[in-house]
Amino acid sequence: MAYATVNPYTGEKVKEFPTATEKEVHAAIDAAYTAYLDWKETSFETRANVLNQAASILRRDNEKYAKFLTLEMGKLFKEALGEVEICAQIFEYYAKHAEKFLSPTPLTTENTDIDAKIYYEPQGIVMAVEPWNFPFYQIARILSAQLAAGNTVLLKHASIVPQSANAFEELMLEAGLPKGAFKNLYLSHEHIPLILNDHRVCGVALTGSEGAGAEVAAHAGKALKKSTLELGGADALIVLEDADLEKAAELAVSGRHSNAGQVCTASKRFIVVDQVYDRFVELYKQGVAKLKAGDPMDPETTLAPLCSQEAADNLKKQVEKAKAAGAKVEAIGAPVPEQGAFFQPLLMTDISDDNDARYWEFFGPVTQLYRAKDEDDAIRIANDSPFGLGGSVYTADHQRGVEVAKKIHTGMVYINSPTTSQADLPFGGVGRSGYGRELIDLGLKEFVNHKLIAVTDIDAKI
DSSP states (O other): OOEEEEOTTTOOEEEEEOOOOHHHHHHHHHHHHHHHHHHTTSOHHHHHHHHHHHHHHHHHTHHHHHHHHHHHHOOOHHHHHHHHHHHHHHHHHHHHHHHHHTSOEEEOOSOTTEEEEEEEEEOSEEEEEOOSSSTTHHHHHHHHHHHHHTOEEEEEOOTTOHHHHHHHHHHHHHTTOOTTSEEEOOOOTTHHHHHHTSTTEEEEEEESOHHHHHHHHHHHHHTTOEEEEEOOOOEEEEEOTTSOHHHHHHHHHHHHHGGGGOOTTSEEEEEEEGGGHHHHHHHHHHHHHTOOBSOTTSTTOOBOOOSOHHHHHHHHHHHHHHHHTTOEEEEOSSOOOSSSSOOOOEEEEOOOTTOGGGGOOOOSSEEEEEEESSHHHHHHHHHSSSEESOEEEEOSOHHHHHHHHHTSOSSOOEESSOOOOOTTSOBOOEETTEEOOBSHHHHHTTTEEEEEEEEEOTTOOO
């Protein structure tokens, strides 16, 4: 596997990195476990200080870090700055709350002679396998929680963001994290089972494709290690007849095109009830027409290139397969530049029940559009998907939105907003979108031992 920085806007190969040797992998595991033995005994105060310092450094040097994200995967610079900021917020969240979350939980039992509590203990090294679309955020989401819990982390990042991965390791060292407690490795696929088979590694957290998730989870299962998976998504955006159409359309544009549409939780399947369908589509097209594709470093640019020319080519092939199966595809918005890995925003309609495209994830600015008869039909279409990551419902009646949300088989639903993420809300899905949760106390406790300790008097009758 070649690790290299290639600017998606210019196509220039900037820098290459050698793949780790097996000797380097073994050395990293040794160092991570040595660090773990000390780190697990480290006070919450010390752990919190490291996390808070990392947040401070991120904010102090936010432009430096944001430039890595824009350079390596083409993210709009203003979006990259936002990504750096949410990383800082996640670090601060766990610095503030981890000790409380990990305090022993008393249990009430029918036998009053038993004093029982659940204790939360770290277990060792967690392997993190992360994607390119949010090079910093994906790291922060798993790293902050595991460090707060007392575990250490080995990172395999995507091959196209090697400098971002390295920069994050340097950030943590500057923040005062002991050497070895977090290590970025430029791994080959063959290294994954090597790491997971080591008894000092307690599990793996992966964000990525279904294929990668299935492969890594299989390795973890064979090694009897826990895994958490955040995989793809085809989030439904439901527009009911009482929605504020102007605002819904505006939010739909951003929900589909932020990060050039390369977001697992992007609004990908628009499901609009018949009564307001035509007006919503008109407003949506008007909104997309305002997008400006160009240099992601330019503050005037609102549509970034895809992460690579290969990604753009693969998305085009996927669209052609959908068309061949009967889907209608319409180019919308202003023409995008020919230079760079840009992709013209597309609107896809007439996707019949026997068209497999209904069940695909389009990772880029391709909008699937469905006309629903009514609310019940919209829910039916939303649930006609193997994915279950996020979704959104637009309605003037908030309680109605909640009731609709309850009927959608997905891990997250937002009312009158695209699916988003913030430090104090959980993240994760169901179905082919994976399992497990990241962020808040749920993410903190994914790789800890939930240990029961029950105390009784030796003379008690139990």
